[in-house]
């Protein structure tokens with residue numbers, strides 16, 4: 001009697017050990033609700049976007065730099081990360097010299113080209129002065145070279161390398177957008193470009209050609 005009781009309890013204990021739902025520690029799979037899965041996917045998308053924004057060198061133009069006299073070189077101002085040309089910061093003081101394509105301003109966010117001055121935009125999610133594009137508009141802007149992805153948007157101007165994103169998938173671009181939306185918002189109203197309307201119109205035609213054509217390939221990759 002006693003031994004069969006022991007056997008029965010042992011069997012019960014074994015069944016409990018083999019049945020995950022009965023064990024004390026709930027395994028991760030059983031815990032995962034649709035909300036948890038969606039949140040995990042969002043975190044993954046933001047991380048992927050962060051990697052692409054780093055590889056894309058977006059910060060090089062969109063984060064203002066300050067000259068560090070100790071290092072003898074410009075360093076990014078991380079409290080203004082990706083917030084574009086600082087409101088009120090000076091334009092490049094000199095005009096491009098003979099044969100020069102552009103002069104870069106003291107914060108590395110303003111560019112004087114032969115036809116005018118262009119300012120790196122604020123990519124942070126500040127509602128008044130930031131990116132102000134949803135994911136769909138961001139994908140359209142990067143695919144079309146049109147400001148804010150609007151059908152009648154002005155040309156996105158050089159040196160913004162929007163055409164380089166042709167190698168990115170829509171999913172990559174959405175991940176970059178999700179990462180930009182996750183940043184700390186920085187209030188910074190970037191000035192409008194000082195470029196004549198006629199030049200912007202001509203660049204619009206060039207952008208349309210670039211958008212329709214294949215991604216620029218310097219040479220065929222050796223596979």
Ligand code: HEC
Pocket residue numbers: 052053056057058059060061062111118119120121123141146147148149155156157158159160161176193
């Ligand atoms: C070589 C400098 C440079 C680099 C690198 C750069 N940008 Fe820009 N970006 C600019 C400038 C300048 C503008 C403003 C162009 C204008 O006013 O039309 C701009 C504008 C933008 C805009 C606004 C487009 C619109 O709708 O008007 C977005 C979005 C953007 N950049 C995202 C990025 C991302 C993402 C990366 C990295 C993959 C990046 N930029 C890399 C210089 C740069």
